[in-house]
Amino acid sequence: MTELKEDQEDQNRQPQRRLCDFCSENTALLYCRADCAKLCFSCDREVHSTNQLFTKHTRWLLCDSCDSSPASILCCTDSCVFCHNCDWESHNLSLSPAHERRPLEGFAGCPSVSELLSILGFEDLGKKALLYGDSVTSDGGGYGFSDWLVWDTPSVVSLDDLIAPNDSGHNFQAIGLPPLPKNRNAACGKHKEEILSQLRELSKLEPNSSDDQDDIVPFQFMEPAQNRHLGFKGSGFMQNSEHAVVPSAEGSAFNWCSDTGEFTDQGFSSSLADCFIETKCLLPDRDSDVGDASGGANEEQSHNPPIAETFQMVPKIAHRELNSQERVTAVSRYKEKKKTRRYEKHIRYVSRKVRAESRTRIKGRFAKMDMHQ
DNA sequence: CGGTTCATTTGTGGTCGTCCGCACC
DNA sequence: AGGTGCGGACGACCACAAATGAACC
Numbered sequence: 075m076t077e078l079k080e081d082q083e084d085q086n087r088q089p090q091r092r093l094c095d096f097c098s099e100n101t102a103l104l105y106c107r108a109d110c111a112k113l114c115f116s117c118d119r120e121v122h123s124t125n126q127l128f129t130k131h132t133r134w135l136l137c138d139s140c141d142s143s144p145a146s147i148l149c150c151t152d153s154c155v156f157c158h159n160c161d162w163e164s165h166n167l168s169l170s171p172a173h174e175r176r177p178l179e180g181f182a183g184c185p186s187v188s189e190l191l192s193i194l195g196f197e198d199l200g201k202k203a204l205l206y207g208d209s210v211t212s213d214g215g216g217y218g219f220s221d222w223l224v225w226d227t228p229s230v231v232s233l234d235d236l237i238a239p240n241d242s243g244h245n246f247q248a249i250g251l252p253p254l255p256k257n258r259n260a261a262c263g264k265h266k267e268e269i270l271s272q273l274r275e276l277s278k279l280e281p282n283s284s285d286d287q288d289d290i291v292p293f294q295f296m297e298p299a300q301n302r303h304l305g306f307k308g309s310g311f312m313q314n315s316e317h318a319v320v321p322s323a324e325g326s327a328f329n330w331c332s333d334t335g336e337f338t339d340q341g342f343s344s345s346l347a348d349c350f351i352e353t354k355c356l357l358p359d360r361d362s363d364v365g366d367a368s369g370g371a372n373e374e375q376s377h378n379p380p381i382a383e384t385f386q387m388v389p390k391i392a393h394r395e396l397n398s399q400e401r402v403t404a405v406s407r408y409k410e411k412k413k414t415r416r417y418e419k420h421i422r423y424v425s426r427k428v429r430a431e432s433r434t435r436i437k438g439r440f441a442k443m444d445m446h447q
Numbered sequence: 448c449g450g451t452t453c454a455t456t457t458g459t460g461g462t463c464g465t466c467c468g469c470a471c472c
Numbered sequence: 473a474g475g476t477g478c479g480g481a482c483g484a485c486c487a488c489a490a491a492t493g494a495a496c497c
Contacts, residue, residue: 423458429489430459438462439486450497457491464484472476 092141092265096121101268104133105144107420112136115190115272116279123184134180135194138264145263148178155263187277194269 094102094114102112106122108131113121122128134144135155143157155178181193421427434441 421459423490426457426459426488426490428459430461430487433460433487435461436486438460439484440460440488442487452496453494455491455493458489459487462485465482467481468479470476470478472474 092136100272101265102141103136103265103269103272105136105142106131106133107144108132112142115269115276119184119276129183132180132182135178135263136265144180146178148263153264187273190273190276 092102092112094100094117095111096113096117100114100116102114104113104115104118105111106113106118109121111121113133118133122131122133134146137143137145137157137160138154139156139160143160145155145157147156147158147161148154149156149161181190185193430440434443
């Protein structure tokens with residue numbers, strides 16, 4: 075909590091560094107490489123919902139250290155997100171090479187508040203709790219925001235993920251980086267309070283905002299003993315479930331170190347969780363279902379399986395032995411997804427790009443300059 | 448310690464060739 | 473089941489300005 079307070083003070087001390095490039099009012103929390111812009115959640119939605127092209131822009135959280143680059147590393151020890159540069163400086167040069175870190179990924183599209191919560195690792199919180207955050211205090215029995223801000227993220231690794239291109243500005247590769255967990259986004263660094271605050275505001279603007287999938291039951295409750303003995307603090311589905319399961323699908327050398335000795339192949343668990351996310355996205359968006367805001371949560375649940383139920387399915391699958399058919403299906407989905415995975419190219423030096431585009435070529439290759447010209 | 452010089456490394460894009468998965472016969 | 477063709481994905485290639493690092497004054 076003290077750290078949290080310090081973080082907030084830090085934010086207050088440097089308000090200008092994180093000003094939204096679009097509205098110049100709110101604190102910027104996201105970075106869009108395609109636009110080279112720092113954005114608050116509100117402007118991010120405004121900007122990236124205008125047309126289908128913009129929705130393809132991938133956005134990252136803003137680096138907690140330099141406040142100017144997309145964060146690609148989460149330091150669980152510091153509860154901070156870093157860009158490659160700052161991660162390098164923080165964890166290589168000095169102090170804390172042993173810090174527990176893991177990669178982060180951005181998100182694209184135009185996610186709803188609920189989806190953003192999920193992306194940022196707040197799926198436990200839910201939109202409803204977000205909206206009525208005041209009623210659930212951190213002191214006493216309820217779950218205040220601050221309670222959700224403290225978690226441990228598992229160390230994970232997949233060989234594929236380690237091969238992921240470094241699209242940040244330099245060539246530094248994260249050092250001693252553990253494999254990617256299924257949910258690579260489940261973290262939001264030092265600015266959690268600001269993130270939650272902006273999401274809360276955003277949530278109020280969404281139609282049907284009070285009637286959401288936020289009957290999401292904290293995952294740790296559904297997954298009692300297993301994850302708890304792993305030392306998780308109820309950080310949400312992704313953090314927990316990722317550890318849980320999954321048979322080895324592609325011989326990944328990196329496994330979830332489940333003390334239970336269950337199958338814990340990371341690659342496969344990734345696929346499961348990814349498929350799971352896709353399933354979630356395919357569900358009717360109740361946020362957009364403006365016309366049906368009357369039914370109570372329970373009633374609605376009975377008609378339309380809430381996302382929370384979908385989330386619950388995974389641990390159920392996870393804890394039983396997958397039969398061969400399921401395994402084959404999951405593996406093929408994983409391969410398919412891996413096949414189509416794309417990363418936006420990041421231009422570090424625009425001047426070089428301009429020059430390269432204007433250079434003479436022979437069959438696509440750069441040709442020598444004509445000395446006589 | 449700061450500035451300068453020099454050597455080395457990096458980054459850039461269009462095309463080609465190779466590999467792989469898939470469909471079809 | 474095996475062979476063939478097609479299409480998508482992806483790495484290699486090229487020259488050179490810019491960036492970076494080391495050495496020196």
